[in-house]
Amino acid sequence: xxxxxxxxxxxSLALALPALGRTTKSxxxxxxxxxxxxxxxxxxxxxxxxxxxxxxxxxxASYHPKHTVHVTxxxxxxxxxxHVTLVSNGTACEMRIVSNYSGFEHNDRDDFKKRVDxxxxxxxxxxxxxxxxxxxxxx
Numbered sequence: 435x436x437x438x439x440x441x442x443x444x445x446s447l448a449l450a451l452p453a454l455g456r457t458t459k460s461x462x463x464x465x466x467x468x469x470x471x472x473x474x475x476x477x478x479x480x481x482x483x484x485x486x487x488x489x490x491x492x493x494x495a496s497y498h499p500k501h502t503v504h505v506t507x508x509x510x511x512x513x514x515x516x517h518v519t520l521v522s523n524g525t526a527c528e529m530r531i532v533s534n535y536s537g538f539e540h541n542d543r544d545d546f547k548k549r550v551d552x553x554x555x556x557x558x559x560x561x562x563x564x565x566x567x568x569x570x571x572x573x
């Protein structure tokens with residue numbers, strides 16, 4: 435009887451795991467081309483991520499966060515491919531992150547967003563601002 439209960443519980447957990455992933459949306463006042471540059475810069479850090487697929491035209495990527503240690507069994511079991519997609523909203527951009535696990539051990543959604551924000555700030559600081567046009571000479 436206990437064996438059946440354990441098997442049923444494990445099967446239920448296996449079916450429920452994909453449902454634990456959720457989409458987190460973040461809005462940026464910047465164009466998606468600039469945010470995409472920050473996303474690619476963030477994903478290029480091989481110490482933090484391994485990229486499965488990246489599509490510049492669709493501004494989307496599938497990636498795995500790298501973690502060396504999992505404190506709990508659920509952290510190891512729930513580790514799946516994460517996804518990021520950018521959606522243009524006029525001159526602004528919405529970043530959608532789908533992550534299947536987050537929390538006690540690793541907060542992948544928030545960690546990824548924080549790294550993209552830092553990369554975006556770094557890219558903006560490296561880009562010189564447009565010089566102001568001199569006034570036309572008076573006649």
